[in-house]
Amino acid sequence: MIPPLGRWFAKTRESGPAGSKWPGRLRQLDPLQWVAPADCLLCGRSVRGPVCADCSGLFQSASGKGCRRCANLLVSDHALSCPWCCRLRDLPDHLACGFYYRHEAATLYRLIKFEGYWPLMKHLLEPGMHAFFRIPFLEYDGLVPVPEPFVKKMSRFFNPSLLLADLLCARTGLDVLPVVGIRPFSRGQVGLSYAERRANARRRFFLRRAPPERLILVDDVLTTGATLEAMTAVLRAAKVRRIAWFTLLRTP
Numbered sequence: 319m320i321p322p323l324g325r326w327f328a329k330t331r332e333s334g335p336a337g338s339k340w341p342g343r344l345r346q347l348d349p350l351q352w353v354a355p356a357d358c359l360l361c362g363r364s365v366r367g368p369v370c371a372d373c374s375g376l377f378q379s380a381s382g383k384g385c386r387r388c389a390n391l392l393v394s395d396h397a398l399s400c401p402w403c404c405r406l407r408d409l410p411d412h413l414a415c416g417f418y419y420r421h422e423a424a425t426l427y428r429l430i431k432f433e434g435y436w437p438l439m440k441h442l443l444e445p446g447m448h449a450f451f452r453i454p455f456l457e458y459d460g461l462v463p464v465p466e467p468f469v470k471k472m473s474r475f476f477n478p479s480l481l482l483a484d485l486l487c488a489r490t491g492l493d494v495l496p497v498v499g500i501r502p503f504s505r506g507q508v509g510l511s512y513a514e515r516r517a518n519a520r521r522r523f524f525l526r527r528a529p530p531e532r533l534i535l536v537d538d539v540l541t542t543g544a545t546l547e548a549m550t551a552v553l554r555a556a557k558v559r560r561i562a563w564f565t566l567l568r569t570p
């Protein structure tokens with residue numbers, strides 16, 4: 319649905335990145351701003367590159383702290399399991415997340431996902447690669463992005479998980495293998511409880527072709543884990559032996 323012009327302009331005034339000379343979406347009409355903004359998108363200082371060193375230093379790394387298995391911040395740094403990951407029935411063999419979805423990283427990711435700055439995804443992935451390298455990725459056969467229904471993809475013009483998988487492919491040489499499909503018109507996960515998400519996710523995914531034995535699932539944000547868990551269940555049923563999860567962000 320296209321909002322009335324007045325509302326569209328009103329929204330552009332609030333939603334633009336800090337320090338832009340043009341309000342939000344008008345600035346996006348300049349393609350150069352999408353790919354290489356002149357000022358830091360978060361603090362507005364004029365530096366080369368979309369995010370200055372100070373701001374990217376504030377991205378809160380989601381590795382090395384909290385639960386050793388899933389990096390849940392809410393438990394002690396030595397815990398091997400926590401209430402969050404004990405609740406999952408289909409846990410992966412490896413789990414890695416780049417950053418916590420809050421503060422600067424959340425602001426930048428919202429610009430990428432909802433405000434059309436998707437070419438900047440690589441600038442958020444790059445400092446998060448240290449998390450990916452914690453997975454012994456050479457022992458895996460490929461990357462499986464979380465599929466999105468066609469309607470959803472068209473509403474944003476890109477699928478963040480597929481974009482991440484493509485960037486990881488360019489960086490590591492692992493193939494992108496879209497072996498899991500999603501049923502069209504299936505209900506999204508936003509606003510559902512964990513139990514509802516779990517039941518909903520199970521109905522959404524299906525196997526498109528026979529998968530190799532070791533796969534890394536790629537998603538943008540890890541919230542309850544129900545989506546990746548459902549994909550894991552589908553793949554385990556198809557005799558996939560080893561599964562890892564990589565997400566760029568996780569909710570703290």
Ligand SMILES: [Zn+2]
Pocket residue numbers: 358359360361362363369370371372373374
């Ligand atoms: Zn900055």
Ligand SMILES: [Zn+2]
Pocket residue numbers: 385386387388389390398399400401402403404
């Ligand atoms: Zn955990």
